[in-house]
Amino acid sequence: xxxxxxxxxxxxxxxxxxxxxxxxxxxxxxxxxxxxxxxxxxxxxxxxxxxxxxxxxxxxxxxxxxxxxxxxxxxxxxxxxxxxxxxxxxxxxxxxxxxxxxxxxxxxxxxxxxxxxxxxxxxxxxxxxxxxxxxxxxxxxxxxxxxxxxxxxxxxxxxxxxxxxxxxxxxxxxxxxxxxxxxxxxxxxxxxxxxxxxxxxxxxxxxxxxxxxxxxxxxxxxxxxxxxxxxxxxxxxxxxxxxxxxxxxxxxxxxxxxxxxxxxxxxxxxxxxxxxxxxxxxxxxxxxxxxxxxxxxxxxxxxxxxxxxxxxxxxxxxxxxxxxxxxxxxxxxxxxxxxxxxxxxxxxxxxxxxxxxxxxxxxxxxxxxxxxxxxxxxxxxxxxxxxxxxxxxxxxxxxxxxxxxxxxxxxxxxxxxxxxxxxxxxxxxxxxxxxxxxxxxxxxxxxxxxxxxxxxxxxxxxxxxxxx
Numbered sequence: 085x086x087x088x089x090x091x092x093x094x095x096x097x098x099x100x101x102x103x104x105x106x107x108x109x110x111x112x113x114x115x116x117x118x119x120x121x122x123x124x125x126x127x128x129x130x131x132x133x134x135x136x137x138x139x140x141x142x143x144x145x146x147x148x149x150x151x152x153x154x155x156x157x158x159x160x161x162x163x164x165x166x167x168x169x170x171x172x173x174x175x176x177x178x179x180x181x182x183x184x185x186x187x188x189x190x191x192x193x194x195x196x197x198x199x200x201x202x203x204x205x206x207x208x209x210x211x212x213x214x215x216x217x218x219x220x221x222x223x224x225x226x227x228x229x230x231x232x233x234x235x236x237x238x239x240x241x242x243x244x245x246x247x248x249x250x251x252x253x254x255x256x257x258x259x260x261x262x263x264x265x266x267x268x269x270x271x272x273x274x275x276x277x278x279x280x281x282x283x284x285x286x287x288x289x290x291x292x293x294x295x296x297x298x299x300x301x302x303x304x305x306x307x308x309x310x311x312x313x314x315x316x317x318x319x320x321x322x323x324x325x326x327x328x329x330x331x332x333x334x335x336x337x338x339x340x341x342x343x344x345x346x347x348x349x350x351x352x353x354x355x356x357x358x359x360x361x362x363x364x365x366x367x368x369x370x371x372x373x374x375x376x377x378x379x380x381x382x383x384x385x386x387x388x389x390x391x392x393x394x395x396x397x398x399x400x401x402x403x404x405x406x407x408x409x410x411x412x413x414x415x416x417x418x419x420x421x422x423x424x425x426x427x428x429x430x431x432x433x434x435x436x437x438x439x440x441x442x443x444x445x446x447x448x449x450x451x452x453x454x455x456x457x458x459x460x461x462x463x464x465x466x467x468x469x470x471x472x473x474x475x476x477x478x479x480x481x482x483x484x485x486x487x488x489x490x491x492x493x494x495x496x497x498x499x500x501x502x503x504x505x506x507x508x509x510x511x512x513x514x515x516x517x518x519x520x521x522x523x524x525x526x527x528x529x530x531x532x533x534x535x536x537x538x539x540x541x542x543x544x545x546x547x548x549x550x551x552x
Contacts, residue, residue: 114142119149130159137166140550142521145174153181169198173209176216181364183417185220193215209320219334223420224408226359230398231380231425232438239392242382246394247445249375252319263314263369267321274302274315274324280508286326294536295493299501304351305342313337313405314369324351327368332356335364339381359420360428372399376441386423398438458487462547476550479543486539493532500525 110125124144130139144159155177163171172195179188192213199206237245243263244257252545253267262276262284271291277299279285287299302324305312311331317324327337339361342354361367365385372379379399384392406416418427429435460468460483474480500522505516 093405110142113363116147117149122132122146123150136164137168137390138480140166141168141171141174145170148174148178153178159232166470167198169195169202172198173212176212180216180219183219183223185216185223185420188216189213189220215334218332222334222356222362223404223416226408227361227400227417228404228406228418228430229360229379229428230431230434231360231395231422231428232398232435233396233442234422234425236387236391236393239384239390242392245379246369246371247442247448248371248373248380251375252371252373253317253431255316255369255371255488257304265315267317274317276313280505284313286312286315289333294490298497302351303349304345305354313339316369316371318372319374323356325370325372326354327366327370328354332384334359334362336366337368338362339367339370345414359387360422363421376445378438378441378445383422385421395425395430396438396442398434460543462544462551466547466551474547476547477545479550482539482543482546486536486543489532489536493529493536496525496529496532 106125107129109120110129113119113122113457114126123143126139126143126146130136130143133139143165144156144163147153147156147159156174160171160175164175172191175193176188176192179185179191192209196206196209196213199209235245242256246255248255251268253265256266258264258275258277260276260278264273264275272288273296274286274288274531276284277287279301286302286305288302289299290297305326310328312326312328315324315326324342324344325339326342327339329337332338333356339357340354341357342351344351356362357370361370361381363383363385365383365387367381367383367385370379370381377398378396380394381397382392382394389392393478406419408416415427418424422428455477458469462468468474471483472478474483503518503522503525507515507522510518
């Protein structure tokens with residue numbers, strides 16, 4: 085009897101000791117951010133003790149961190165009811181993903197209140213609260229639009245899905261994988277380029293007589309630790325849309341709008357265009373095709389890795405928003421999230437017309453354009469595109485010299501851009517060593533421009549004499 089009793093006690097002691105070790109290991113994993121490893125331990129513990137507030141929190145938090153948001157909710161709510169401080173933080177984050185922004189604010193405020201009582205740091209929680217408050221304001225101004233269609237494409241080639249009319253310009257992929265907007269006339273481009281700070285910023289270039297101007301950083305768009313990508317300039321030449329991953333965002337990248345101030349030669353303070361265009365995911369490449377009366381933007385909300393959804397909508401002539409206070413909250417949330425584009429179809433005639441227009445654009449065969457070797461203006465009546473167009477052998481030989489000098493200057497300017505970028509990041513000693521090389525190349529570029537200008541005039545005069 086004594087032996088059996090002793091063995092039972094020993095077994096219980098060992099089991100208790102093992103359970104304690106397992107709990108301690110799971111807590112350590114949790115604190116190290118190894119939520120997938122900790123989750124099955126807390127799942128077993130919460131089944132053994134369903135009313136334990138801490139077990140509920142740890143398991144709910146692990147579910148949240150591993151992407152099982154729906155599973156996490158009842159456990160986080162139960163632990164918050166039992167006053168587990170960090171449960172309020174996680175509930176705030178969870179409600180944020182559900183667009184329950186007022187509930188998110190309430191839980192974040194409760195979390196911060198408890199932190200203050202315990203004299204703990206609130207900085208990180210304050211940042212989350214600020215984002216929740218911004219989202220709560222933003223959803224109250226959700227724009228009422230009709231999203232006529234949407235389609236999922238590969239993220240790597242998503243621009244191929246954009247079918248814009250030529251009158252609004254062209255968007256394309258740059259050599260470094262960024263995006264470039266070129267206006268209808270082909271004499272202005274806005275594009276993404278990596279700057280000396282290692283971030284992507286927006287630059288512009290203008291087409292001069294025989295070359296593109298040097299890149300110019302867009303003025304007025306704040307340069308900080310954030311990226312700016314996917315520029316699109318409206319046909320008014322003033323309104324600019326782009327995406328950034330700044331602090332005034334709902335999620336990763338958000339779409340912003342700004343306008344050009346010609347008097348100060350700068351762009352005005354950008355504003356987030358709000359919902360439904362922006363979300364807690366990445367949203368970008370907003371474009372308006374006024375000719376076809378359609379708008380386009382891309383988002384990876386609800387999409388697996390490597391995919392992106394292209395939304396095509398009917399732009400409003402002036403912004404129309406939902407009456408948040410007098411509309412069922414779920415209706416506004418459905419419109420803001422775009423989980424179902426059908427929830428935006430409040431005018432079936434407009435939807436049908438838009439769908440027909442989209443189908444017409446998609447089915448249009450691209451117009452074949454004549455490709456030329458070059459374009460060289462002789463006079464008002466003659467524009468040459470091939471060497472065989474020249475009547476004068478001398479003019480043809482001069483033109484070959486002209487083309488060689490163009491190639492030389494293009495190569496030199498590309499080298500100068502790289503040198504200047506390197507110069508910005510170099511030490512003082514390295515900069516002093518680089519200066520002579522930069523000055524020499526700048527001098528040669530200037531000389532080449534003068535030589536090209538003289539050659540241009542000489543070619544024209546020689547060819548005009550031959551035409552007489």
